[in-house]
Amino acid sequence: MQKKGSLSALLPLLVFLIVYVGLSAMAGDMYAVSVIIPFSVAAFTAILMNRKESLSDKIEIFCKGAGDSNVILMILIFVLAGAFAQVAKDMGAVDSTVNLGLSILPSNLLIAGLFIISCFIALSVGTSMGTIVALVPIAVGIADKTGVLVALAVGAVVSGAMFGDNLSIISDTTIAATRTQGCEMKDKFKMNFKIVLPAAIITALLLAFLTRNAGVTQVESLEFSLIKILPYIAVIVSSLLGLNVILVLLGGIIIAGCIGIYFGSFDIMALSQSIATGVMGMGELIIISLLISGTISLIKHNGGIDYILSKGLRGFKNKRNAELGIATLVSLVDICTANNTIAIVTVGPIAKNISDEVGLEPKRVAGIMDMFSCVFQGIIPYGAQLISAAGLAAISPFAIMKYLFYPYLMGVCAIIAIFWHYRKVTN
Template identity: 80%
Template sequence: MKKDVNIKALLPLLIFLIVYVGVSLVAGDMYAVSVIIPFLASAVTALIMNKEKNLNQKLDIFCKGAGDNNVILMILIFILAGAFAQVAKDMGAVDSTVNLGLSILPSNLLIVGLFLIGCFIALSVGTSMGTIVALVPIAVGIADKTGVAVAIAVGSVVSGAMFGDNLSIISDTTIAATRTQGCNMRDKFKMNFRIVLPAAIITTIIFGILTKNASAGDIQKLEYSLIKIIPYIAVIASALMGLNVVVVLFGGIVIAAVIGFAYGTFNVIGLCSSISNGIAGMSELIIISLLIAGTIALIKENGGIEYILTKGLKKFKNKRNAEFGIATLVSLVDICTANNTIAIVTVGPIAKNISDEFDLEPKRVAGIMDMFSCVFQGIIPYGAQLISAAGLAAISPFAIMQYLFYPYLMGVCAIISIVWYHRNESENLTLKEEIS
């Protein structure tokens, strides 16, 4: 049966924003309190609402939403992704990848190299934060040796980190975007890659021009092992071949473990500890996913989603406007929460309803959510990415913002892709109006 239209059903989302922003303002830090708290407040609000149903009925709706097949599969992927990233890191894959790139690049291409290495590392490990933490100290050292402004060097790292965060098949954002929309990761990757590739190329050229006169003496020889990079290459290649992501990640864990044993990096106990730590690192995201899924189920039951579709989107006359609406929604949530994964997990179910209403392609919706959330996550000065980068480099986040060429260009390319993709739709609509 079609649910009633009810704007009051959206109250849990408002409660989330009020609690999140309120706590952040009181603490003076957006990361002082776990985001689980405002999401829990939102879930409790949803359970209190709708007096027509008793608590047991509402709990049943909540649990069915949280136990949806897509949600459980997404959580399983989060678990495997966390385990793979940690095992590969502990095995030495990150250090080898960084050192290899820096060892083969000439001085005037070191900043360009930082961007490209950042792209590869983030694409491989699926985390912009891990990439930033690994590369920013190196970027500061390179800036000191070459005379390049520290902000430029750090900007290249953050830009590369956001490239990989957006595209990586083990990135939280990609997993959340594809699972909520029910599309194949390979399809989303290919579509997404074609859109952001021009942004990456232009960014590379800009950094090359800015640092063309950079020069440094002999940089200390860095140690690396090509074998330790194999897990990343295997994961990327097998994902692009279309293998099931669960198989891809499990295979990556096995390969990284075998290499770790061969090099004596860890023993069985060390491997188990590494896997455990990786999974534990995903615990907050797993809890948030369950809370959001259950809350959204109640919001939908109470008519909130129907309100968005029939009232909030009544001005959406075509697919292009619907896609811009999803882009705007995920951007606003990211600005409010300073977390692109949470933005996608929050907006994902609503975007799915919009997608079904306007018959949008799931891979495009997943890509749009991922791109726009990463655009704003990469440029907001209070986001974890810029705060950590600025802290490691001992400079202001605002100093870095002017050199974040890739996130800005990714946003431009994403907007152009929506307009260009649906140009024929607009032309046909205009023709029909003229005929009528």
């Protein structure tokens, strides 16, 4: 590194943290303030800095960063993913998937099975929140009938939800991680799956062992339609076959829409409204992506990225330390923002610069950012996942934390994977 960069260029990031944490503390709720506000303040801070350049020049730099082809493609994927998720939900795919899984579970493995179902559903629908909302009420009912602790049953659902959030190809985190690093989703999926599979297996075994003596009663029959699960299967299979993600999501929307019309779930006008609702649901994330990309572009132009690299690379004596540094950075940002997608979008450009300098594999960087952001997103008591799960179950988020076996184990497996991959690298 020849350029030392400028520490002052990083001021917008500090402004973001101060505004976000300050407003959240005043409101007494991490989610009372939209992150659009602090990111907007950070963006204007970046634009107003550096008096050596005209305002119009700085705005142009901001706009070029926000309009980068990778950013626009990421936003297009967000739009299609939102549309697919909403159409599939309105068509009845979520209910059918949930009911099918619950119908085929062995009665003495309900909690472990609930974890597995949560994994599959989150992997299919690409959202931990959707999975939690769908399954936590069922988990509470199962706990009541079996005598299992409600916190344990809810922890199984949250654990499975984070499994899918990390791996699903239509998850915001996967989309953001792969697009910022310029790698294929299937490559990131295959690498991540190998790392987190042991954590998932151990979690299932732990849950089965802890509930082995539960007095289980037969779960009532639940209605489902196999054909309504087809859109999720089509999306997963076509993605693993390597089809372009745009075509995958378009195909998923078409399949889900046709099935919904055939079964009378909606007509053409209702289908259009469903698509529009799904797209609008991604609006905040799209705005945030544009603000972050433009702000990062100005930070880079002013020497902020060079400063991080020149200082940070002192500790990056090898690729292993670089990966550990990226893992630490994305973890800290997630803890501060309580949003794993925002953490990845924020750290992504910086991680890309570090990756290019040190020579890391893009799929590994994308996987590391996704894994560590999901680890902390799944365990922080003020995160949306635990807050919603605790609210639905009428218990404290802290009661659930002790039973979040999978996020803890995923973090352990991710750290082991980094050290194991570079076990022979000394410099």
